[in-house]
Amino acid sequence: MACTTILVGKNASYDGSTMIARNDDSGSGHFTAKKFVVVQPEEHPAVYKSVLSHVEIPLPGDPMRMTAMPNAVEGKGIWAAAGVNAANVGMTATETITSNPRVLGADPLVVYQPAMGDTPEVPGGIGEEDIVYLVLPYIHSAREGVERLGRLLETYGTYEMNGIAFQDAHEIWWLETIGGHHWMARRVPDDSYVVMPNQLGIDSFDLDDAYGDKKDYMCSADLREFIAANHLDLSLDGNLNPRDAFGSHDDADHVYNTPRAWYMLRTLNPNTWVWDGPDADYTPRSDDLPWCMVPEKKLTPEDVKYVLSSHYQGTPYDPYASYGDKSQRGMYRSIGINRNDFMALIQIRPDVPAEQSAIEWVAYASNAFNTMVPFYANVATTPEYLSCTTKEVSTDSFYWVSRMIAAMTDASYSKSLIHAERYELGVLSASRALIHQYDAKLIAEPDASQRAALRVEANEAIAKVLKARAADTLDKVLFELSSGMKNAFARSDA
Numbered sequence: 001m002a003c004t005t006i007l008v009g010k011n012a013s014y015d016g017s018t019m020i021a022r023n024d025d026s027g028s029g030h031f032t033a034k035k036f037v038v039v040q041p042e043e044h045p046a047v048y049k050s051v052l053s054h055v056e057i058p059l060p061g062d063p064m065r066m067t068a069m070p071n072a073v074e075g076k077g078i079w080a081a082a083g084v085n086a087a088n089v090g091m092t093a094t095e096t097i098t099s100n101p102r103v104l105g106a107d108p109l110v111v112y113q114p115a116m117g118d119t120p121e122v123p124g125g126i127g128e129e130d131i132v133y134l135v136l137p138y139i140h141s142a143r144e145g146v147e148r149l150g151r152l153l154e155t156y157g158t159y160e161m162n163g164i165a166f167q168d169a170h171e172i173w174w175l176e177t178i179g180g181h182h183w184m185a186r187r188v189p190d191d192s193y194v195v196m197p198n199q200l201g202i203d204s205f206d207l208d209d210a211y212g213d214k215k216d217y218m219c220s221a222d223l224r225e226f227i228a229a230n231h232l233d234l235s236l237d238g239n240l241n242p243r244d245a246f247g248s249h250d251d252a253d254h255v256y257n258t259p260r261a262w263y264m265l266r267t268l269n270p271n272t273w274v275w276d277g278p279d280a281d282y283t284p285r286s287d288d289l290p291w292c293m294v295p296e297k298k299l300t301p302e303d304v305k306y307v308l309s310s311h312y313q314g315t316p317y318d319p320y321a322s323y324g325d326k327s328q329r330g331m332y333r334s335i336g337i338n339r340n341d342f343m344a345l346i347q348i349r350p351d352v353p354a355e356q357s358a359i360e361w362v363a364y365a366s367n368a369f370n371t372m373v374p375f376y377a378n379v380a381t382t383p384e385y386l387s388c389t390t391k392e393v394s395t396d397s398f399y400w401v402s403r404m405i406a407a408m409t410d411a412s413y414s415k416s417l418i419h420a421e422r423y424e425l426g427v428l429s430a431s432r433a434l435i436h437q438y439d440a441k442l443i444a445e446p447d448a449s450q451r452a453a454l455r456v457e458a459n460e461a462i463a464k465v466l467k468a469r470a471a472d473t474l475d476k477v478l479f480e481l482s483s484g485m486k487n488a489f490a491r492s493d494a
Contacts, residue, residue, distance in 0.1 A: 002027070004260055004335045005095045005196040006304055007165055007172050009188050010350070014298040018172050020165040021304045021345035022092040023335065023367060024069070024081050033072035033399055034081070034342045035389040036362050036375075036382050040065055044137060051077035053112045053124030055156055063137035067360055067377050069342055072389035072399070080132035082344035084358045084377035087140045088169060090346035094128040094162035097176060097200045098248040098257070106230040107179030110157030125157030125180065131164060142166035142173045146185045146218050149175060154220055157181045163196055169348045169357065173218075176200055178246045182226055184210070184219040192292040193268065193299060195307075197260040200247030203291040205240050249287045259284035259317070259332035264307040268295050276315070284317070284332055301361055301372070302428065304345055309336040309367035320413055336368035338406070342399075343367055346377070356442050356455065359435070362386060365402035369409040369417075371424040373466050374431050376438075376455040383463030398463075401470045408477040412484055416477040423473040430465045434458060 008019040026032040044063040049056045064087060068080035082092040112124030126134065134152060139145040145166035157180040166173045174194060175185040186202050188194050194201070207224050210217040220226075227233050232245040243249075262284045266275040272293070273281040282289055311334040312318045319330035345361035358377035363370045375382065389399040405423070409416040438458035445451050 002198050002339070003095045004198075004264075004308060005092065005163065005165060005194075006264060006307060007167075007174060007188050007194040007196075008299050008304065009172060009190040009192050010170070011190040012193050012295055012299055014300045016350040017347045018090075018167045018169065019299075019301065019304060019345060019347050020090055020092055020167045020172060021308060021343065021361075022082060022095065022165070023308050023343050024341045025337065025339045026341050028339070031339070031403070032079075032341050033389050033391060034069050034364065035072045035399065036360075036386040037068055037070060038065060038380060038382055039068050039080070039083075039133075039137070040380075041137070044133075048130070048134060050124075050126065050130050051075075052129050053110075053127065053159055054121060055123040055126060055130075057126070057130075057134060057152070057156060059134070060138050065380075066136050067379075067382070068132065069344055069362075073391045077129035078133050079129050080136070081128075081342070082346065082360075083132060083136055084346055084348075084360055085136050085139070086378065088348055088354055088358045088378075089136070089139050089141060089145060090167040090348060090358065091132055091136045091139075091145060091165065092344060092346065093131045093135075093164040095164070095196050096128070096198050097161045097163045097196075098198065098250070098253065099161045099179065099200065099246060100248050102230060102232060103179045103246050106232075107181055107226065109159050109161075110180045111159045124159040126152060127158055127160045128162060131162070139166075142168045142171050143218075146173045146175050150183055150185070150218065150220060153177060153183050154181055161200070163201065167346065167348060169350055169354075174202070176202055176242070176246075178220075178223070178226075182220045182223055184223060184242060184246075185217070187216045189292060189294075191294050193295055194292045195261045195264040197257040199253055199257040199261075200243055201261075201291050202242045203288070205242050207240065243287070253287075254285040255331070256333045258286060258289060259312075260310075260335050261289045262286065263310050263312055263315070263335070265289060265293060267307050267310070268299065268303065269293050271296060301345055301347060301374075305343070305361070305363070305367070305372050307335065308343055309370075310334065311336050311368050334368070336366055338366050338410070340366050340370075343372060345372060347374075352439055353443065355448075355451065356439065363402070364399040366406035366410070369406040369420045370402045371427040371466075373427060373462060374435055375459045375462060378452075379455050379459060380452070381456060383460050385463045385467050395471070395474070398466065398470065401474055405470065405474050405477055408474075408481045412477065412481040415480040415484070419473055419476040419480070423469060427466055427469050430469070431462045434462050434465070
């Protein structure tokens with residue numbers, strides 16, 4: 001899957017929260033309908049079997065409740081995608097990333113081999129379908145998430161290159177797979193944010209720390225030997241650059257991947273570097289864009305949503321631009337595209353009691369024309385408007401309503417954009433107001449069972465406001481698009 005990720009350390013955020021967020025995009029030629037649900041401990045089997053790779057993995061016997069964003073249509077596996085567990089640990093997986101033939105030749109991906117005649121099938125490794133389901137219910141910190149996933153990768157391998165984020169209230173870790181069985185992970189500096197397109201991203205790595213205190217770095221047990229045996233370190237000064245060792249710098253990256261990172265960094269640090277023109281420090285094709293940066297101001301969930309909605313606004317590359325060189329419009333892959341299936345922004349807040357600290361912001365369909373909505377994650381159920389998605393298009397489903405709003409706004413952009421902007425502002429303002437109200441109610445309520453009921457009640461209240469505003473916006477953009485039909489005729493019936 002093609003995706004875009006941003007991670008925000010606690011000292012870089014507006015309220016001391018850790019924040020991790022990712023767009024999940026479907027492959028070309030189809031949409032992958034998603035739903036927002038709660039997975040209860042009893043729903044986890046004793047042995048997990050992957051639908052795609054057929055690998056079977058025994059599971060620990062003590063899973064926790066978690067939220068998830070699984071596929072709404074059964075048949076290709078769970079694809080839990082993002083969630084928060086009962087220990088307030090968040091996870092989003094996965095960001096499909098790139099590699100090179102030197103790595104993939106030295107440690108081939110573990111690909112499923114179907115039975116052929118008398119030859120039995122050979123199971124593959126784990127992948128995006130499996131990772132959240134295998135890890136999130138069993139971890140109590142971000143660091144534990146790295147350690148558990150690392151063990152699974154070393155034991156079972158993977159059939160694809162992926163990046164995975166873990167967070168708790170104190171720190172964020174980013175793990176990248178390397179070939180079939182190797183991996184590395186780096187802690188996000190507390191004062192920084194990280195941007196990730198579909199490309200191996202970590203730009204420096206301290207192997208001494210990874211093999212020692214593991215303060216900021218972790219890796220597979222034999223990574224140092226793997227690098228040496230296969231001559232993967234391409235540095236001239238002995239300072240390992242993982243992008244050069246394990247990643248790619250293909251021509252396709254300069255159209256599909258690096259421009260997305262460039263735009264996010266350009267937006268959040270507009271004055272730190274020169275981003276445009278012949279004297280730019282960094283361009284959309286720069287291979288040395290920083291993996292992490294200290295922002296010029298503290299970042300909010302709205303900032304995260306904005307960059308994950310981008311289509312290169314304010315640059316010559318905006319496909320909707322009415323200015324500049326027409327040949328440059330749409331030349332780079334946007335972040336907010338028609339194939340966005342959902343965005344999950346997980347926020348672990350430090351200034352409220354732990355049982356209400358985890359907020360999961362949810363958006364469906366193209367981020368360029370949708371809105372995100374905050375929900376308490378420590379709940380037993382999620383609102384039906386977000387969990388009822390099926391393969392059938394329906395105005396009862398937030399997923400499908402979001403798709404319709406986006407498609408109609410795109411087709412009547414000049415007239416409908418204002419409706420999408422007002423929709424997003426209205427939903428964000430109303431839902432933030434409800435979170436403020438229910439935060440106060442929860443703090444004042446002494447009974448734990450009543451607090452649990454209040455969190456569910458809050459989510460339902462937010463969903464009710466959301467549904468009404470989404471229906472109103474759909475009505476408006478439908479009218480704008482209908483008014484521009486080619487068979488329009490101004491004269492009314494006499």
